[in-house]
Amino acid sequence: MTTMLHVDASVRGTRSLSRRLGDAFREGWLAQVSAARVIHRDLAAAAPPFVDEAWIAACFTPADRRTDAMREVLAPSDELIAELEAAEVLVIATPMFNYGMPARLKAWIDQVVRVDRTFSFDLARGDWPLEPLLAGKILVLLTSAGEFGFGPGGVREHMNHLDPHVRVASGYLGVAETFHLGIEYQEFGDARHERSVADAMAGIPGLVAQVAATVRRGALGDGARRSA
Template sequence: MTNILYITASARKDGSLSRMLGDRFVNGWTRRDGSGDVVRRDVGTNPPPIISQDWIAAAFTPGAERTGAQKEMLALSDQLISEVSRADMIVIATPMYNYGMPGALKAWVDQVVRVNETFTFDLARGDYPLEPVLSGKTLVLLTSSGEFGFAQGEAREEMGHLIPHLKTVSKYLGAEQIHSV
């Protein structure tokens, strides 16, 4: 039984290669697996809000000291983190826009990668003060782009920032295994 969090990030509802790849993967997996739940989160057409100064202040305020307004401001973030926490596998189907991730996916990452929720922060750890809270998850990255040659050793390798960025934040999603297509 595999619980899947399936995130789509294309702004295109129709004709999106990354959506097609994601749908095929998730549908094939659930047919093969036969059990588990799939939570679908379409940030491409329903993007989470970008974080703000007030959001950051609320996130850094200890939970017991948060005002009602701060709790309300973090409600969506709490829901998104809960979805990540419950998942065994996170599937992100996304295009690469302008050599990086779509803004809507970045907004989702910012809502989910949160101090004292998905990572802890302690300067006593020296050069690596952040420590992941979640673990044991598999991350599947299904990406598309209008150009080619972004893989390791190819002509545009240094221009493709989508997969490296997602791999960097993956540990704060609890990913221990990463697969990308």
């Protein structure tokens, strides 16, 4: 059994381009991979709570000393982390908002990147005290942007705080390898946008095959040990 966690961050419903990419990836995945299980986390249906003082206090209290109230505060985080832990493949479908990720996706990341659950913290490690506790996962990042030129060498590469941010944070989600496919030009609605959509959709079957082959090789360590 191979488990895929599919996270959707767009609030645009059926108009959403990132959802279109995520749905196509999921359909391709289910067609290609035997015994595939998909967990769908729709951040538009319910946004994860923001981290607040009570959350931080609960998080930094040792598990065996937490009160019922603290356990309640951490319950959404526990649920989201359990979904992540179960998955070898993490698919994040997201729009670009203000050159970064939408608040719903950031709220999800803040709930799942958690000390002593997904990373450990030890000052004995010197200047790099954080280490991930999960390993071997594959991230498939599917994005949509209104403007263009956010990729390597592009005219807006320096303004792209979406996939660089997700990639850095995903190190603390146990991600060992990332694949990215994106649509651009949505706000222009011209031929360049149509080509961008067509190219991205055409790239999905190859991406599914690439990710399935990576999982099958079991090349990513413990988290990817089960075969596709």
